[in-house]
Amino acid sequence: MAIPPLALSAYQNAMGQSQGISSKVSRSLAKPAAPAEGFGQTLLDSVTRVNDMQNQKAGMVESFVSGKSENVHELMINLQKASTAMQMTTAVRGKVLDAYRELVKIQF
Numbered sequence: 715m716a717i718p719p720l721a722l723s724a725y726q727n728a729m730g731q732s733q734g735i736s737s738k739v740s741r742s743l744a745k746p747a748a749p750a751e752g753f754g755q756t757l758l759d760s761v762t763r764v765n766d767m768q769n770q771k772a773g774m775v776e777s778f779v780s781g782k783s784e785n786v787h788e789l790m791i792n793l794q795k796a797s798t799a800m801q802m803t804t805a806v807r808g809k810v811l812d813a814y815r816e817l818v819k820i821q822f
Contacts, residue, residue, distance in 0.1 A: 757806075760803065760806075761803065763799070764796075764799045764800060764803050767792075767795060767796040767799050768796050768799075768800070770792060770796070771793055774788070774789050774792050774793075775789070775793075
């Protein structure tokens with residue numbers, strides 16, 4: 715039974731792509747990984763972003779109340795984003811405090 719030329723061509727193409735992917739994977743494994751960002755820095759960056767969202771929200775509310783802006787949709791979206799970000803920050807803070815309390819309970 716002969717293999718149709720189209721099927722043979724598709725097979726050869728797939729094998730070529732497979733070899734290309736293998737070489738990329740082996741090259742990426744050979745490179746040393748960049749040092750990961752620490753937990754403290756990640757936390758600080760997140761809190762800074764939440765603070766920026768809160769400041770943006772306050773500015774948008776002020777401009778809306780003063781009549782400088784009439785874009786209710788954008789205001790509501792930013793209010794919701796800032797609220798969700800603050801809720802997530804509060805949840806993470808709660809989990810970190812719970813973990814700290816558990817560590818304090820451990821007896822050595």
